[in-house]
Amino acid sequence: MSEQRLSVFKTYKLYVGGKFPRSESGRVYEVTTGTSAAAAAGKNKWLANAPLSSRKDARDAVVAARKAQGSWAGKTAYLRGQILYRVAEMLEGRKDQFVREVADAEGLSKSKAAAVVDAAIDRWVWYAGWTDKIAQIVGGGNPVAGPFFNLSSPEPTGVVTVVAPQKSSFLGLVSVIAPVIATGNTAVVIASENSPLPALSLGEVLATSDLPGGVVNILSGRTAEITPSLAAHQDVNAIDLAGVEDDVLAKELEVAAADNLKRVVRPQPVDWSADPGTHRLTAFLETKTVWHPTGSLGASGSSY
């Protein structure tokens, strides 16, 4: 008679500034399997206790994101692309874990969960290829009517708060994080409230993907508790409201965001499995236009 081995539970932690802290509040909340439909059927199984982040955790995450932003934006687009691709590599190696977590989180069959994880990995690859192309697509020289060199280039808008989709706990999550960081922004991510585990595990992947600490910061907890202070935060430059399902809250967050004129992506229906297009890349870019006189060779007088 073989003894049954007692499994080792995982203590899920936040991912902030490249480290894995618990919530400063010391709070956790229960995460169970499946969807609300499963809950109604009484089929939910306890999975883990996730950190219940506080507003202080959110502010700490903004500090980490701000600290990382300049050097992340300053890296070459080639390097950022390689790092995003590295995320895909790391995920590929840990696919089984994510298939299990996504299946549990979203109540999917193994095969459906595997398809979702594959799509998420492919999405990292897709965005990895964008880092050194987006400037050529949305920037360029402007033929002004005068002797000037005139160039428009996109630049990251800065620190972006990302409220991850609630139902698509992994593919949706990746679809909102990757475009933000591909262009040199840094992110404070609020994971799906009921299904935060794939997001928290993604933090472990990011930590081992050469992504500098602070570029992506992942919080779990109550969306309605954490987001207001992030929407009002004066050092956050943009907010993606993808995962805000409550219209009243979405409006409140947008109003708060107006205080420092944050760039806002409103919640809208998205098919996360479809081609994402460039909308989420360009939403967090600023266009900078530089003018310089060209002068004219051989002409008399000043070239200025």
Add this chain to the structure above:
Amino acid sequence: MTSTSSASTAFEYAPAPESRSVVDIAPSYGLFIDGEFVEAADGKVFKTVSPSTEEVLSEVAQASSEDVDRAVKAARKAFEKWSALPGAERAKYLFRIARIIQERSRELAVLETLDNGKPIKETRDADLPLVAAHFFYYAGWADKLDHAGYGADPKPLGVAGQVIPWNFPLLMLAWKIAPALATGNTVVLKPAETTPLSALFFADICRQAGLPKGVVNILPGYGDAGAALTAHPDVNKVAFTGSTAVGKAIARQVAGTDKKVTLELGGKGANIVFDDAPIDQAVEGIVTGIFFNQGQVCCAGSRLLVQESVQDEVLHALKRRLSTLRLGDPLDKNTDIGAINSAEQLARIKALTETGEAEGAERWSAPCELPSSGYWFAPTLFTNVTQAHTVARDEIFGPVLSVLTFRTPEEAVAKANNTQYGLSAGIWTEKGSRILAVADRLRAGVIWANTFNKFDPTSPFGGYKESGYGREGGRHGLEAYLDV
């Protein structure tokens, strides 16, 4: 040959005023709704005055929320046909408008100078050529939207509610209306209450061009009309140029709706002069940067950051140059500095400069005589300014320059970025690598290197941070009016 008098006597310019006879201002104007000039629903009117003389130019119908509703309905009705028109046909209307503006540009320049107070030199040589160029540029986009980079068949949004300021009345109208029409939207535009006339003349140009009724509607009025327009539930797109405070109010107002919004707001542009800069050219750039249009420019270079080692030289040359600026009749072709747009704006400039003095900054104003009527403010600069001073932080929107110093490029960048705004910046240096390194690190939407205040319809314009969002001009400017 008779000998002339003492050589030390400076030659004075003889007055050379532009003729007012090229423009015929009617004693009263209505609102322009659905192709007709009509009275305001509540019959209200307001007077528009010439800031340089305080002469009443005309009486203009004042739009209320009821008129906004009428105009939006007209625009909605017109949208169906206008958006369905082949792009090539829409383009032809816009080309017609561009050409009529060119034909009537002297008339419009004089009109703008009368109503706004800015020098004829600027309306004639800057505003009007740019206005025509914007319509010409966007006309060409109307049948090429498939190639703009927003997908194969980008769609217009619907009715655009546009609110523009008084500093460049006709140019801001062009920035708003040209891309809106090119992309197939219809518009309701509210010009500022102090400068409604050129927009009403533009209504007449639309009529001459045969533009279908309701495609363009013009509603002169005050802030309440603007707020009613941006709040109107049947407006799909809001475009605003003006103060950051109002921009934030609009952002709050549209929260939770589907309206697409672009905001061009305030600025506190840094003009950075390094010690190797060509000083004479830099001084001209500083003058252009802050005294163009009496400094009533959102992208004005209102903070001069000069490297400490050349501070004395630059300030000496700058004061000398400012002493040669001619302030007075804006219709005089020799005039450099015209009138401040309104008594209210003049009071605001005075209050802010008084605060500057009270906080310990040192004030110097160019020696010039101010006319006895009208709203005037002499070109002024403040030295001994610190980053904490109000004159270094708040947008003054007048001919007032704050001078700060720096020692290293790092310090220049840090000080330039130390503002809630992010619209423009200037860099003056002979060293190319320094230009590029500094431009890279400045958080501003437009960087002018060894030049300042240059505009072009092909070149996107707009801010970072609290200077607003979205870009106007160029291919980028189309995005604001397309469903992308």
